[in-house]
Amino acid sequence: xxxxxxxxxxxxxxxxxxxxxxxxxxxxxxxxxxxxxxxxxxxxxxxxxxxxxxxxxxxxxxxxxxxxxxxxxxxxxxxxxxxxxxxxxxxxxxxxxxxxxxxxxxxxxxxxxxxxxxxxxxxxxxxxxxxxxxxxxxxxxxxxxxxxxxxxxxxxxxxxxxxxxxxxxxxxxxxxxxxxxxxxxxxxxxxxxxxxxxxxxxxxxxxxxxxxxxxxxxxxxxxxxxxxxxxxxxxxxxxxxxxxxxxxxxxxxxxxxxxxxxxxxxxxxxxxxxxxxxxxxxxxxxxxxxxxxxxxxxxxxxxxxxxxxxxxxxxxxxxxxxxxxxxxxxxxxxxxxxxxxxxxxxxxxxxxxxxxxxxxxxxxxxxxxxxxxxxxxxxxxxxxxxxxxxxxxxxxxxxxxxxxxxxxxxxxxxxxxxxxxxxxxxxxxxxxxxxxxxxxxxxxxxxxxxxxxxxxxxxxx
Amino acid sequence: xxxxxxxxxxxxxxxxxxxxxxxxxxxxxxxxxxxxxxxxxxxxxxxxxxxxxxxxxxxxxxxxxxxxxxxxxxxxxxxxxxxxxxxxxxxxxxxxxxxxxxxxxxxxxxxxxxxxxxxxxxxxxxxxxxxxxxxxxxxxxxxxxxxxxxxxxxxxxxxxxxxxxxxxxxxxxxxxxxxxxxxxxxxxxxxxxxxxxxxxxxxxxxxxxxxxxxxxxxxxxxxxxxxxxxxxxxxxxxxxxxxxxxxxxxxxxxxxxxxxxxxxxxxxxxxxxxxxxxxxxxxxxxxxxxxxxxxxxxxxxxxxxxxxxxxxxxxxxxxxxxxxxxxxxxxxxxxxxxxxxxxxxxxxxxxxxxxxxxxxxxxxxxxxxxxxxxxxxxxxxxxxxxxxxxxxxxxxxxxxxxxxxxxxxxxxxxxxxxxxxxxxxxxxxxxxxxxxxxxxxxxxxxxxxxxxxxxxxxxxxxxxxxxxxxxx
Numbered sequence: 001x002x003x004x005x006x007x008x009x010x011x012x013x014x015x016x017x018x019x020x021x022x023x024x025x026x027x028x029x030x031x032x033x034x035x036x037x038x039x040x041x042x043x044x045x046x047x048x049x050x051x052x053x054x055x056x057x058x059x060x061x062x063x064x065x066x067x068x069x070x071x072x073x074x075x076x077x078x079x080x081x082x083x084x085x086x087x088x089x090x091x092x093x094x095x096x097x098x099x100x101x102x103x104x105x106x107x108x109x110x111x112x113x114x115x116x117x118x119x120x121x122x123x124x125x126x127x128x129x130x131x132x133x134x135x136x137x138x139x140x141x142x143x144x145x146x147x148x149x150x151x152x153x154x155x156x157x158x159x160x161x162x163x164x165x166x167x168x169x170x171x172x173x174x175x176x177x178x179x180x181x182x183x184x185x186x187x188x189x190x191x192x193x194x195x196x197x198x199x200x201x202x203x204x205x206x207x208x209x210x211x212x213x214x215x216x217x218x219x220x221x222x223x224x225x226x227x228x229x230x231x232x233x234x235x236x237x238x239x240x241x242x243x244x245x246x247x248x249x250x251x252x253x254x255x256x257x258x259x260x261x262x263x264x265x266x267x268x269x270x271x272x273x274x275x276x277x278x279x280x281x282x283x284x285x286x287x288x289x290x291x292x293x294x295x296x297x298x299x300x301x302x303x304x305x306x307x308x309x310x311x312x313x314x315x316x317x318x319x320x321x322x323x324x325x326x327x328x329x330x331x332x333x334x335x336x337x338x339x340x341x342x343x344x345x346x347x348x349x350x351x352x353x354x355x356x357x358x359x360x361x362x363x364x365x366x367x368x369x370x371x372x373x374x375x376x377x378x379x380x381x382x383x384x385x386x387x388x389x390x391x392x393x394x395x396x397x398x399x400x401x402x403x404x405x406x407x408x409x410x411x412x413x414x415x416x417x418x419x420x421x422x423x424x425x426x427x428x429x430x431x432x433x434x435x436x437x438x439x440x441x442x443x444x445x446x447x448x449x450x451x452x453x454x455x456x457x458x459x460x461x
Numbered sequence: 462x463x464x465x466x467x468x469x470x471x472x473x474x475x476x477x478x479x480x481x482x483x484x485x486x487x488x489x490x491x492x493x494x495x496x497x498x499x500x501x502x503x504x505x506x507x508x509x510x511x512x513x514x515x516x517x518x519x520x521x522x523x524x525x526x527x528x529x530x531x532x533x534x535x536x537x538x539x540x541x542x543x544x545x546x547x548x549x550x551x552x553x554x555x556x557x558x559x560x561x562x563x564x565x566x567x568x569x570x571x572x573x574x575x576x577x578x579x580x581x582x583x584x585x586x587x588x589x590x591x592x593x594x595x596x597x598x599x600x601x602x603x604x605x606x607x608x609x610x611x612x613x614x615x616x617x618x619x620x621x622x623x624x625x626x627x628x629x630x631x632x633x634x635x636x637x638x639x640x641x642x643x644x645x646x647x648x649x650x651x652x653x654x655x656x657x658x659x660x661x662x663x664x665x666x667x668x669x670x671x672x673x674x675x676x677x678x679x680x681x682x683x684x685x686x687x688x689x690x691x692x693x694x695x696x697x698x699x700x701x702x703x704x705x706x707x708x709x710x711x712x713x714x715x716x717x718x719x720x721x722x723x724x725x726x727x728x729x730x731x732x733x734x735x736x737x738x739x740x741x742x743x744x745x746x747x748x749x750x751x752x753x754x755x756x757x758x759x760x761x762x763x764x765x766x767x768x769x770x771x772x773x774x775x776x777x778x779x780x781x782x783x784x785x786x787x788x789x790x791x792x793x794x795x796x797x798x799x800x801x802x803x804x805x806x807x808x809x810x811x812x813x814x815x816x817x818x819x820x821x822x823x824x825x826x827x828x829x830x831x832x833x834x835x836x837x838x839x840x841x842x843x844x845x846x847x848x849x850x851x852x853x854x855x856x857x858x859x860x861x862x863x864x865x866x867x868x869x870x871x872x873x874x875x876x877x878x879x880x881x882x883x884x885x886x887x888x889x890x891x892x893x894x895x896x897x898x899x900x901x902x903x904x905x906x907x908x909x910x911x912x913x914x915x916x917x918x919x920x921x922x923x924x925x926x927x928x929x930x931x932x933x
Contacts, residue, residue, distance in 0.1 A: 021707075032719065039726050050736045057742050085738065100583075103555065103575045109738060117561070122569045122576070124737045126812040127552040128819065128843050130575065132725030133583050139722070147714055155703065162703075242703040247479075247603055250710060254599070259490075262587030265578065266497050277572045278512055278559040282537065285561075286519060289534045293524050319877075347577060354579040367580055378579055 004174055008182035016186065022152060026194065029148050033140045033198040040095040040136035041205055047090060047106055054085045054107060062414050075402030075409040076322020079112030082417075084395070086110055086388035089423040091375045093213065095206040096199075097138035097367075099376025102130055108388050112399055114329040115392045116284040116336055119385060120277060137202045138370045141221055142363055143257060145195060149228045150249040152187045155242040156180070156232065157458075162242060176458035180236065188229055195221045213373055216431050220373070223438040224366045230445030237452035239459055260361040264354070272353050274346035280339035287335040291328025303327035306334065310404040323403040330396065344382055351378045355430065362441045369434025375424030384422050391420035466626075466634025467641065470608075474642045480604060484646045487592070487600050491650035494589045495548070499657050502547035509539040509558060517890040525879040528867040529790065535563030536860065538853035538891045540570065543840025544663070544670045545677065548654055549590035551841025554582060560850070562857035562891070564794065564864075565754070567744075567801050569737060570850060589650065590835050593681050594828060595717050598688045601643060602709040605692035608635050610702035632693055632927050639689050647685070651678050672898050677838045680912065684831045687915050694923035697930050716826040724822045724829070728815035735808060744801050751796030754789050762789045779873045786876065787869030791862055798858050805854075809847055816843060823911035830911035837905045840895055844904040848896050856891045863888060 016022055061083050069077065088106040105123040133139065157180065160166035170176060199221055203214060235248050291299055296316045304311040316324050358365040371377040398418055402409055474480050516537045523531060538560050546553055557570030575582050585591055612618040621631060655674060664670040692709055699705035735743075752761040766778065766785045773781055823830030836842035867884065868875055902909075 025711075035723070039730070042730060046733065050738070053736075054738060057738055060742070099580060100575075103573065105737075107736075107738060109741065120571045121737070122557055122571050122573065124569070124734055124740060124808060125555075126729065126734060126815050126843075127555040127846060128812070128816045129725045129729045130555045131552055132722050132819070135722045135726040143718065144714075151707065151711075154707075243607065243706055246703065246706050246710065250599070254596075258585060258595075259587075261581050261584030262591070265581040265584070266501075266587055268579070268581065269501070274577050276508060276512070277577070278537070278539070281559070281561065281571075282512065282516060282519075285534070289530070292530060293526070350577075351579050354581055364581065364584070367583070371580055 005178055005182050005185075008174070008179060009186055012183055012186040016190070025148065025151055026190070029140075029144065029194060030198070032144065033137065033194070034201070036135055036137045036140040037095075037198065037202045037205055039134070040098055040202070043098055043102075043134070043136075044090050044095040044206075047101065051087050051089060051107060054087060058084055066411055066414075069409075072408030072410050074322060075399055075407070075413075076325065078409045079322070079326065079399050079403075081111075082414075083109050083111055084417070084419065086384075086391050086420040087422065088381075088384040089421065091424045091426060092206045092208040093374040093426060094376050094424065096136065096202050096208075096217070097370040097374040097376055098134040098136045099138075099371035099374060100378060100381060101376045102134060104378075104381040104384075106384075110388070110392055110395065112326060112329075112395060114284060114288050114332045115389060116281060116333050116340065117288070119388060119392075120281065137198060138367065138374075140198070141195060141224065142366045142370070145191065145225060146228045146253050146257065146363075148194075149187070149191055149225065149232060150246070150253060152191065153184070153229070153232045153236070154245045154249050156183050156187075156236045156245075157239065158236075158242040158245055161239075170458070177453065180453065180458075184229065184233065188225075191225050191229075192222055195225055213426055213428070213431075216428070216435060217370070217373055220366060220369050220431070220435055220438065223435065223442050224362060226442045227362045227438065227445060230442055230449055233449030234445060234452060237449055237456060239456065256361045257363040261364055264357050264360065264364070268350055268353055268357070272346065272350045274350060275339065275342045277343055280336045280343060283339060284332045284336045288329055288332035291325075291331065294328075296324050299324060299328050299331065302331055306330075307400070310400055312404060326396070326399070326403060344385070347378060348382060355433070358434065359437055359441075362438055365434050365437050365441070369431045369438070372427040372430035372434065375426045377427075379427060379430070380424045383425065387422040388420065391418065394418040394420075463630055463634040463637060466621075466631060467637035470635050470638025471641045474604065474638070480642070483600055483603065484642070487596060488646050488649060490587075490596065491589060491592050491647070492653060494587055494592050495650055495653050495657065498547035498550065498588050501550075502542050505558075506542045509541060512537070512559070513539045513891070520888070520890070521886045523882060523885045525882055526885075527876065527879050528787075528864040528871075528884075529564070531885065532564035532790075532861050532864040535561060535857075536891060537561055538849075538856060538893070540846075540849050541893055541895070543845060543895055544658070544661075544667070545673050545839040546841045547657075548588070548677065549835045549839035549841055550586055550588050551590075551836030551839055552843060552846055553841045554578070554586060556846045560853050562853060562860065564790075564861045565797065567798075567805070567854060567857070570853075589654065590832075590839070593647070594684075594831055594835065595713075597643065597647065597685060598713060598717070600646065601639070601685065601688045602692055602706070602713060604642060605635075605639055605689060606696055606706040606709055607702035608639070608693050608696040610696060610699065610705060614702075627928070628697070628930065629924050629928050632697065632924060635693055636686075636689050639693070640686065643685050643689065647681070651681075669898050673838050673840070673901075676898075677835065680831060680834050680838070680909075683912055683916055684827060687827050687912075687919055690919050690923055694919070694927060697927045716828045720822060720826050721819065721829055721832070724819045725815070728818040731818070732811050732814040734811045734815070735804075740804055740808065744797070744804055747800045748793075748797040751800070752789055752793045754786075754793035759789075765789055765792065782872055783869045784871050784873060784875040787865050787867070787871065790868060791865035794858070794861050794865060798854075802854075805850075812843065820907050823908050824914065827912065827915050830908045830915065832908075834905055834908040834912065837901050837908070838898075840901065842901075842904070844901065845896065848900075849893060852893055853891070860888065 065078060065081055086108045090101065094101060102125065105121065108119055108121065110118055157166065160169065169179060196218060199218060203217070208214065231252050232249065235245050300316065354364070355368060358368050368377070395418060398416070401407060520536050523534065540556070540558050542553065554574040557573045559572050560570040561568045609618065612621070622628065658664050658670060658674060695708050696702070696705045699708060752765065753759045756762070762785070765788065769781055769783065769785060769788070770776065775781060778785055819829060820833055823833070833842060837844065867880060871878060871880070
């Protein structure tokens with residue numbers, strides 16, 4: 001029994017090598033996959049370079065300020081003119097799945113002013129390029145590998161049938177199931193081999209640390225391919241002609257990879273409306289600029305409720321003092337606190353909803369899981385924004401003693417200023433739940449395929 | 462003869478259950494996409510109008526303030542959606558919606574929908590343009606892949622040719638028939654779009670919008686024609702229907718998915734753009750060479766003051782009829798804006814270079830010709846976006862300079878005084894006029910040319926190839 005299987009497998013392999021079109025196609029997928037790896041790594045390398053330039057820019061700014069304020073200066077002036085950066089470093093994994101790193105800024109320029117007016121500043125992006133999307137390994141695996149699987153296997157049995165060879169084949173002492181198994185095994189080995197090879201190249205190229213994430217990535221990739229083979233199995237079991245199979249498989253690809261995500265996007269937009277971010281920036285501006293027109297005592301008392309430790313007894317009589325200025329900047333942020341929470345919660349809930357709906361399409365599931373593993377999706381960006389908010393708090397905490405105790409800011413103090421760094425974290429939990437969902441989908445399609453093969457005996461003509 | 466072949470194809474297509482199911486599905490999708498696009502257009506448009514109205518009202522109802530305070534208070538510009546963007550959202554989801562306009566500083570356009578969406582948006586948005594550009598060609602492929610193979614296998618092709626009809630005429634007949642079938646799917650959707658446009662008062666009387674819609678429809682007619690001719694030619698050249706199908710699907714994937722992404726990514730790799738941090742630093746660096754409005758120790762400010770004293774023939778700043786501070790601000794704004802404009806123009810040029818690769822790829826790939834054409838006609842392409850950015854910057858500059866002028870006219874000691882609240886109501890608000898069709902077409906020459914070349918080339922070469930095909 002086993003030996004027939006091996007013979008069949010060997011002949012399938014010869015068939016495959018003889019089919020120039022298929023070899024060409026497989027070669028093309030390898031080239032395209034390598035390009036995806038190249039693009040992903042160069043893109044992340046470019047982002048890393050940009051991030052590496054920021055300390056120089058910050059240093060330049062300090063030099064400029066030292067020249068502008070040669071002696072001890074008012075910390076208020078420094079806080080106003082001094083710019084620092086909150087930076088979001090990618091993990092090594094980011095090169096494999098760039099996710100939303102191209103639309104969400106990976107660095108934020110901060111001054112001591114109100115945070116909400118600064119944190120949403122977007123990076124320079126070419127919208128045409130962003131519309132086309134990233135050509136990374138995740139795209140190749142999620143989008144193109146199903147197509148490769150379809151191209152390799154849409155005529156799995158139907159070709160033999162159409163050429164009349166299936167009758168001859170089954171006239172031999174061979175079980176029909178063995179024929180299907182041998183044909184499927186060769187294609188499985190080929191596709192999984194390619195997917196694992198490309199993944200291995202990418203993992204080595206990106207120099208990812210060897211931990212459980214490697215296993216998860218490979219498991220996700222293998223399961224995703226297995227899912228598509230399961231779909232092929234179902235269509236094969238229907239025993240229709242090649243043209244029908246091609247149409248049905250491309251139809252399945254279209255529905256799962258294109259239509260369902262498109263429809264879900266519309267659905268998520270409609271059912272989970274996010275309060276527009278612009279609303280909060282408008283309100284924050286109104287609050288901040290209203291600060292100039294309100295009595296100074298009122299502003300300061302509101303501020304001291306939040307920061308009793310800086311309560312001083314002196315009433316501000318001057319036309320302008322920095323501590324009052326920064327107090328109403330901060331009160332502007334405080335006034336929109338509920339709006340900010342609603343905005344970020346809305347975004348997070350959108351993500352959660354998508355995660356739930358990922359049951360409907362393994363493609364969405366794979367994409368969500370791979371970007372979660374790479375730390376390049378929305379939750380990571382929200383975590384970065386939170387970290388930038390904490391950095392802004394730290395900056396204020398650093399400057400407040402100078403402002404409220406009226407301590408002069410000297411050249412040595414620049415060094416003491418807090419700095420910020422944030423590196424994406426892989427969301428193992430999201431990836432694991434994706435893995436689980438994918439496993440269920442795989443079992444489901446394979447079960448359906450096997451049952452269909454069982455109940456419909458193979459018809460050789 | 463062509464007509465009767467066409468009629469036969471149409472009738473047999475309509476009898477084919479698979480095709481009818483597929484067509485009804487496609488038509489449903491098109492209608493749904495039109496309605497969804499329209500609903501989202503209205504929501505976004507209303508949100509932006511309300512937001513713009515809010516900031517305008519806030520601006521006009523400011524208390525007594527010093528003009529430079531008002532310049533820092535600034536305003537917002539919200540990018541209105543273009544009239545036809547409900548058919549093709551183009552870049553709209555990837556470009557920001559709001560830009561804060563303030564003194565001394567040019568801000569980025571923030572809050573793009575892509576930032577507020579999950580990774581779902583990366584699978585593509587379900588818009589009318591998406592259905593027309595990618596899904597209808599698939600329908601065409603399924604419709605036409607066995608145009609010849611079937612007749613060949615059934616032996617009817619020989620019969621047909623024995624009656625003295627040339628292969629080329631048969632092909633034309635089939636192309637006409639399939640064209641009619643596709644029209645049955647697409648025309649109702651475009652009619653719905655036109656009807657929706659008519660229902661919208663602001664566009665009902667706008668010849669520009671109607672011309673855009675007409676050209677939009679026309680370019681898709683050309684695009685579908687291309688696909689039908691291509692599919693029929695492939696079907697005639699391939700011995701078997703299944704190979705024709707695989708070849709056509711391969712072309713669809715290469716042209717619709719792989720190439721557009723690859724060229725866009727390659728463009729970004731070949732022509733790297735400057736980051737925002739770098740751009741800001743450069744602008745700041747060069748702006749230092751000009752006058753600095755907020756630095757009283759600035760030597761150039763002193764020179765300006767000396768000149769003013771000479772001009773008005775007075776010996777002290779107190780006696781000047783104008784405020785030195787206001788004039789210094791105006792001068793500084795003029796200089797920094799000039800510097801910024803230069804850098805912004807350079808950045809835009811870099812993006813245009815990146816995009817040029819994608820647009821020129823239209824010569825190889827009709828999808829990359831129809832996409833920019835469709836976006837351009839719908840008013841949602843890069844050129845329209847840059848137009849908005851520039852309009853917002855122009856308004857910002859005029860607003861700030863007007864406020865600087867007000868400050869200058871307050872005379873010496875302006876800092877201690879405020880202007881009346883009524884002053885702000887006299888300042889015009891930001892209004893955005895989308896550019897006309899003629900302007901948009903100027904950016905669409907390459908895609909139009911590419912599409913025309915494809916039509917001529919494919920009809921000529923393809924049908925010549927059909928002539929040479931063996932009939933058995």
